[in-house]
Amino acid sequence: MAKAKIERSQKLFLKAMKEKFAEDPSATSTVFARAGLEQSPRKMEFLKAGKQVELARGISQYDPKRCHLGGIPLGQRQLMTYEVSGTGVFVEGDDLHFVNNAAMQQMWDDIRRTIIVNMDLAHNTLQKRLGKEVTPETINEYLHILNHAMPGAAVVQEHMVETHPALVDDCYVKVFTGDSELADAIEPQFLINVDKLFPQKQAAALKAAVGKSLWQAVHIPTTVSRTCDGGTTSRWSAMQIGMSFIAAYRMCAGEAAVADLSFAAKHAGVIQMADILPARRARGPNEPGGIKFGHFADMVQADRKYPSDPAKAALEVVGAGTMLFDQIWLGSYMSGGVGFTQYATAAYTDNILDEYTYYGMDYIKDKFKVDWKNPNEKDKKKPSQDIVNELATEVTLYGMEQYEQFPTAMESHFGGSQRAGVLAAASGLTCSIATGNSNAGLNGWYLSMLMHKDGWSRLGFFGYDLQDQCGSANSLSIRSDEGCIGELRGPNYPNYAMNVGHQGEYAAIVGAAHYGRGDAWSLSPLIKITFADPSLKFDFSEPRREFAKGAIREFMPAGERSLIIPAR
């Protein structure tokens, strides 16, 4: 048989295969022990818990031995564990459902509760309209007041109710600027220090992009955004910002200039993490369906932490993106049920996608001299159809052959949509990193899908395949309603709005184009800086490690309620 064009002797997924399965990973047969639920400690825990729930409330609950297929419980095949890719941590599949994983919940909470608000407009109002003096000292005082007020404390009025500080301990505001002098004058506790957090070249680019502007990175309480919705974030934030300006600058609470401050805080100076969606989707801003892929690639910070490994940086976006867009957005907001987790986790478990992606890296280095470990814009290949075709074909064929040569890998990704997403993601990431062009990456994705479908005469499911069979035609079209640059596409883009196993990967393909060039950001320098903040509950530089911590119950989230409920 013809062989892959690059030899990789150390397959990244083999460790996971050997841990998961007793047999040789290349064996084509096994004995299905039909050991049932008993083979899974987590399922047994569920059984016990379900029984306790039933006893406590008098209504039946978890009862798989009766309810699953009329008495045939899960576990007729081996119930596999999964290695969260890049972490070495093995977890049970159940622990990667967002309901069972506090880190996953917190990742989304941290995005939804974030808003970025410009301060220049307000400072102009204060200085030019009211003749107030704005200095670093007044800004620091304002930030003290704001960090008192933002969690839900009063600053101006008498006889006000307030929120319990320990229930809102995750809420705070920091600022950032490209002005080094001003940054030096801001109290360190309130500053997102771009120089310290980013590699030198990226820091310089970010500071140049932000310029002398001053921006507030606001994170309202997790509990608030959970009880309300993403649209609340800017409103909650704006109210507390307005009150803090009144307090810090001794303004009249009712004077007309306050309206200017409110307008700036609510509208003119606001960067939402996600756009409002059309009526048929019916979601406000800061909900997952409105996050542009370029913005999501900026939220994830692995490129900042691992600037010499754009593949890893992109794989972290895949993990974070499939969790958010597949498991939470499509899986629950849009669809309901629990099935989407199974699709999504394939892209960030067992190092299978990692292996195929690094194969692509080896290939572009060997064949095209792209020094991917030294991201730069100079050695990027022109995004021609020939290059895309060659890279996507080679990576897809390699991946298909690995699934074939190692049947346990195929068994791990037992669904066609899982395999399709993984093969196409590896192809798209490779094209993106080689060319520095996100649309070339998307085009590679779609060729992979066609190649896969013809090779195996199967792909995903009905709807899954739809967008992939249209995608060649829209990936390099920029006509309205037919195309857009990858950075500005998002989960609600036509054809993308419905199917699992795509959106997180698309976001990663977009990010990869920039990570491969060594860019400081993909779409927004403001969002890139905001999510670099180490005070956030979720570490956006290591999403997969955070998910693994959540799965083994070592992640401490916000949103604590034990203070206000009976002790157990």
Added chain:
Amino acid sequence: MAYKPQYGPGQSKVAENRRKFMNPDHKLEKLRDVTDEDLVLIMGHRAPGSRYPSAHPPLAEQQEPACPIRKLVTPTEGAKHGDRVRYIQFADSMYNAPCQPYLRSYLEAYRFRGIDPGTLSGRQIIECRERDLEKYAKDLINTELFDPALTGIRGATVHGHSLRLDENGMMFDMLQRCVLDKKAGVVKYVKNQIGEPLDREVKVGKPLDTKWLKEHTGMYHSLVGSAFRDDAEYVEYVQRIHSLRTKYGFMPVE
């Protein structure tokens, strides 16, 4: 010039098999003789010998509107009689099962009338009028399109197409609808396609040997069959389709 279907590219045995399956002029090789009654049992839609339940009166008894399309299209037998629309669904192992999901849909579109195929990764369903279905199902089960060990007739809980085979060379089935009778060497269905136990076993024949399967499969596989990479013409064809769609949308011109 009259349209002449090409049925697909490729110079490999797999590509040839695909073209053969799709081409209605190719007579599918008959390998077994599962009876009408046995088919009805496996599908589980009605009791053998019972009348076909109907969704509407026979067309001849209906007041059909004057419609040029109705004049053009001859109704199938099932449609004429007003039969219900029912289904048969297959799971095809990736270890050289003869037929594979997209290939099934393509060949059914070429060979059958009045059908609604649905294509997924682990299963493929065909829905049509009940008496038409029974006729088509005979072709799908009694011919070279079917292997008793690697092709499953599964209405629900289809998991298994990508799993390793069991120690008897059978595709995994959570419900064990069919089992290998080791003594007789034949596969027999003990449950219908949605997993309800049958009153009697239905034998569907001996599993085909690996050499035969490798020669007759419609799927590329670098470990147990032929590698897709080795069929250069096929790979180039896919690249070409993709390039044309990228440049010209769905109206490719060069």
